[in-house]
Amino acid sequence: MSKTVDIDWGKLGFSYMKVGLRYISKWSNGSWDEGKLVEDNTLAISEASTALHYGQQCFEGMKAYRTKEGKIQLFRPDRNAARLNDSCRRVLMPEIPEEKFIDACIQLVKANAEYVPPYGSGATLYLRPFVIGVGDNLGVRPAPEFIFSIFAVPVGPYFKGGMVPVNFITSDFDRAAPYGTGAAKVGGNYAGSLMPHKVAVDKGFADCIYLDPATHTKIEEVGAANFFGITKDNKFVTPKSPSILPSITKYSLLHVAKEYLGLEVEERDVLVDNLDEFKEAGACGTAAVITPIGGIEHKGKFHVFHSETEVGPVTKKLYETLCGIQFGDVEAPEGWIVEVK
Incomplete structure (x- = not known):
């Protein structure tokens, strides 16, 4: 050691x-x-x-x-x-x-x-x-x-006082063009996100939610993270689009949801006008693993998921399972872990 x-x-x-x-x-x-x-x-x-x-x-x-x-x-x-x-x-x-x-x-x-x-x-x-x-x-x-x-x-640990849901607001800005570099992890995507992020924070939100650049009707990304939702019939759903960065955390959660928690999983369009199909929602990425979403404001209407103060049970279980795999407390799928010897 x-x-x-x-x-x-x-x-x-x-x-x-x-x-x-x-x-x-x-x-x-x-x-x-x-x-x-x-x-x-x-x-x-x-x-x-x-x-x-x-x-x-x-x-x-x-x-x-x-x-x-x-x-x-x-x-x-x-x-x-x-x-x-x-x-x-x-x-x-x-x-x-x-x-x-x-x-x-x-x-x-x-x-x-x-x-x-x-x-x-x-x-x-x-x-x-x-x-x-x-x-x-x-x-x-x-x-x-x-x-x-x-x-x-x-x-340090992303959530110092434990996981707490945060709120987001949809943005009028586009993160990436329909046939642009959205699926690549290039710096220009992040430079362009600085202003929308500031606009959202100035309004009292954690960050903004980007909608699809072509129609502005579908959720694509949550700040610099990927979106997921848990439907009322216990499906793990995450958006599918060629302009979304393919998150390694998201694809790991898709596997964990299906193979460890027994949930159905779907990659598909997530319409921003249909948020009430989800009982829980979150953003996922390397830094936090999962950031629980309390609510989303879109065109002046604020939608709350499980709670603005408490983490939903499925989101919590997903987080604990994936972190358990990463820290060696839960058996990992074959090939996921490389030991540094």
Whole structure:
């Protein structure tokens, strides 16, 4: 069992902290180099890099967890590798071989094992893999060189006082175009979300809900997370659209709902005018796993699901089961867990 640094894990938020080492690999002349761990947390890149001017970049978010036995494990890193490569293809960047990606994650976590929070703290080691276009370039074209890097940051439990439902409001802004980059995890999607998020927060909501860009009648995403609802006849329902980011947490919850909780599951349109079909609702993603939704305001009408103050029983069970898998307390489906040895 590796030792941990002296940090008040309970007071950690979701903010940057420089830890010992990070991984970096460079692509030029048609191939990636071997990659290495470095101490420097700054990047020196050309002022003409495509990442700076044309948004040629993408990233991932994932975590390392410490089990009750003191082991360290990654949760479905192959899915992060696959999604990163989907994003790379979309913006014409070289793919990262899955074996290289997972090996880089393992190297990084092993090198920073002392920063993996202890079991029971609710905290985790967050990993941020990213790929950026660099090198001297002026025209709108793919970069001549690329950097693939991963850094790690210990982050605190998302719900410090326990899970509490929060409220959302639908937005008139679009997160992504119908045939745009919505399914890719690229920075431009997030830059465009900053204003809608601020508008929602200024109105007293946790974040906004994006509707489908073509008709504004169907729920697509909840801020930077995916939506799900539990129908009154106990179906787990989540929106299906080519402009939604394919959340690894969402697809894991689809499996957990069906195989562990025995629920029917559906990926389909979720009409914003039909919210009363759901007895519970939530947003899901890497940071919080699940954020319970108390209510949604749409065109001046506020719809409450299970409760604005208490988490619904199905949502709670989904959360406990998936967290149990991630922290090693519940048996995981085959291939979901990679131990860092």
